[in-house]
Amino acid sequence: MIIGGSKKDVIANIQKYANAGLLNHKVEVNDASLSRQESADLMQNYIQLTKSFKYRANNLLARAAADVLTELLNTNTTFTGLEKIRNITGRAIVTSNHFSPLENTVIRKALWQIRHRRLYIVSEDTNLLTGGPVGFLLKYYDTIPVSTDTNYIGKIFPEILRQALDNENYVLIYPEQEMWFNYAKPRPPKRGAYYYAAKFRVPIISCFVEIIELPKQDNDEFNQVKFKMHILDPIYLDPKKSVRENSIEMMHQDYQQKRNAYEQIYHKHLDYHFKMEDIVGWRGQ
Template identity: 50%
Template sequence: MIIGGNKERVIANIRQAAESRDYHAKVEVDDPQLTAEQRSALVEKYLRRRSSAAYHIKNRAARTIVDAVTRSQNRSTEIVGLENIRGITGGAIITSNHFDPLDNTVIRTLVKRTGRKRLYVVSQETNLAMTGLIGFLMNYTDIIPISPSAKYMQDSFPGILKSLLDNGQFVLIYPEQEMWFRYRKPRPPKRGAYYYAAKLGVPVISCFVEMRDEERLDNEAFHKVKNILHVLPVVAPDLNKSARENSIQMMEQDYKQKKEAYEAAYGEKLSYAFQDSDIAGWIPHSCNISAEKKG
């Protein structure tokens, strides 16, 4: 299922960002554009309602919908390496490549396989401004917003994260930060996910999703893809090191594992020189970006 508008513009943005080595650039073209005041208001509203009875009722309804979508979207999804996390009994942070609005359903499939019922997802607070069904799900399906607000990130966010992890929950944090649609390659991560894992003393479940093109079409511009989730060795903090030292070491180890998983899956060395095949399932047309690039 492809969600969103003009993917040609998005792919052009991915090409430009990859060639500029700006691996955390925003490439989507239809994301909500909000002022600082509006973003702060979204976070304040989130904090007010998350303990209300109405929130919990809507949360159950939203999770029911997401569970149905997860089953529908992942009928053919394969999971490799599940044995790597069988020893985890407490909370953990999950990291994965971010390539689709529904890629969290791949991770939800993994979480269900472990016998757990819920997955919490860290997401930009601007997603709470979405409308319609997507907006409802963003607001009520165990989303934990992040924000430029220093007060929120210093006071509220760590407390929410700690409470969930202390209660044995899994939390998905995308260390690549921005979503790059159908982009096959793992991008260099940001350090935040590993810092919180180190500070709170929990392991990182390292994941990489491989995408294989299918013959079936999703639309005129894309083939459908099959997802193969590679669950890689767990990355754990060293109790003898500081949170900063751990976060750097854990980040480097996780990226190394994702890079090796990519190279094994696709049979080629990881390079960020852009090529059309970097976008899974894409069918470049005669008037496509590549033709325009060649001019």
């Protein structure tokens, strides 16, 4: 399923930034932008919203809708490595490659296989401004927004994250930071996900989603794709090391596991010189 219009400009941005080695840059062309004050105001309003009956009611609706969407979008999705995480019963941060607004459903479906139903997702604050059905899910599903507001990100965000983990939930954080549409390669991670894993002393559930092109047209630019979720080795902190040491080591291990997974799955050496085949399913010129 392709959300949004033409991806030509997005793919042109991916090509430009990949070849320049700027692998965590924003490539979407119509994303909203907020000043620091606008972000602070948005976060204040969102926190107030989460305390309301309206939010609690819509959260139930959003979670039910996400369950239906997860089933519909993953009828052909397959999973490997589930046995590696069956003994992780709660309190974990999940990391994965970020290539679609909908690939979090793959992760949700994988966690269902180990009888874990609830997944919180860390998301950019600007996503709260999205309209339509997708916007409803982004606002009312179990979303933990990140913001450029220093007070929020320094005090409020860690507390929301801690509460979600303390309630035996998993939290999905995309360490690549920005979504690159249908981009097959894992990109170098930022340290935030691993910092919070070390700070709150929880493991990393390391995932890599393989994108498989199907011989059937989706729209004028893309063929349809399906997914295969690869659960990699979970990553545990070393209790003898500091938060900083653990976060750096966990980050490096996660990236290396994702690199290895890519090279084994696609039978290609990982480099970031752009090729059109990096965008799975792309039929455009």
